[in-house]
Amino acid sequence: MVEFDxxxxxxxxxxxxxxxxxxxxxxxxxxxxxxxRKNLNVMWVVLSAEGPRAREARLGARRFLSAVRRKRVVxxxxxxxxxxxxxxxxxxxxxxxxxxxPDMIFTHYRDDRHQDHRLVSDLAWNTFRNHTILExxxxxxxxxxxxxxxxxxxxxxxxxxxxxxxxxxxxxxxxKQWFTDDTFLSxxxxxxxxxxxxxxxAEAFYGRKIVIQ
Numbered sequence: 001m002v003e004f005d006x007x008x009x010x011x012x013x014x015x016x017x018x019x020x021x022x023x024x025x026x027x028x029x030x031x032x033x034x035x036x037r038k039n040l041n042v043m044w045v046v047l048s049a050e051g052p053r054a055r056e057a058r059l060g061a062r063r064f065l066s067a068v069r070r071k072r073v074v075x076x077x078x079x080x081x082x083x084x085x086x087x088x089x090x091x092x093x094x095x096x097x098x099x100x101x102p103d104m105i106f107t108h109y110r111d112d113r114h115q116d117h118r119l120v121s122d123l124a125w126n127t128f129r130n131h132t133i134l135e136x137x138x139x140x141x142x143x144x145x146x147x148x149x150x151x152x153x154x155x156x157x158x159x160x161x162x163x164x165x166x167x168x169x170x171x172x173x174x175x176k177q178w179f180t181d182d183t184f185l186s187x188x189x190x191x192x193x194x195x196x197x198x199x200x201x202a203e204a205f206y207g208r209k210i211v212i213q
Contacts, residue, residue, distance in 0.1 A: 016108070017116040022136075031154075042072075046076065047093075110135060112138065135207075154188065154199060158201075
């Protein structure tokens with residue numbers, strides 16, 4: 001196992017298809033980075049959030065980025081579950097994100113079975129050709145959790161803060177049998193085992209191309 005330092009990444013772009021995706025996928029890592037570094041500049045983009053989900057999207061970003069001084073939160077209204085049919089419009093928006101010039105991008109896993117998630121991942125790679133992209137994972141019914149190769153150990157209080165923010169923020173998801181604190185804690189515990197994290201918790205990502213200078 002090789003350890004990498006993310007210390008050079010100051011400008012971070014987070015892209016999620018739906019409200020709660022970013023928080024589930026990389027919320028703990030963002031809390032960790034915000035705690036350890038004061039120079040972060042985060043652009044947080046949610047591509048689809050309808051009705052009360054839009055309010056939750058903004059509240060989630062506010063909670064997870066509370067310690068980040070420079071941040072921009074964007075909530076778009078592309079049609080949920082129809083991303084493949086809105087691909088041209090979403091691609092045009094991705095082209096506008098280039099101006100942010102991120103050092104690192106967090107977005108969806110390319111082999112995620114949700115059609116919206118897959119399209120966002122493909123467009124991220126299509127748009128950002130010379131960037132570090134880490135693909136996060138979303139547990140769900142499809143059973144598409146894979147074998148990640150990048151791990152970020154999380155202190156227990158950070159992992160529990162992530163879960164608390166998730167469950168407190170996304171009340172519209174409370175009726176889903178999988179949207180529970182034990183789901184999120186269990187996945188982070190499993191990933192910690194896989195990377196031998198002494199803190200007992202970790203988030204995991206897929207790093208398809210990582211260049212070491």
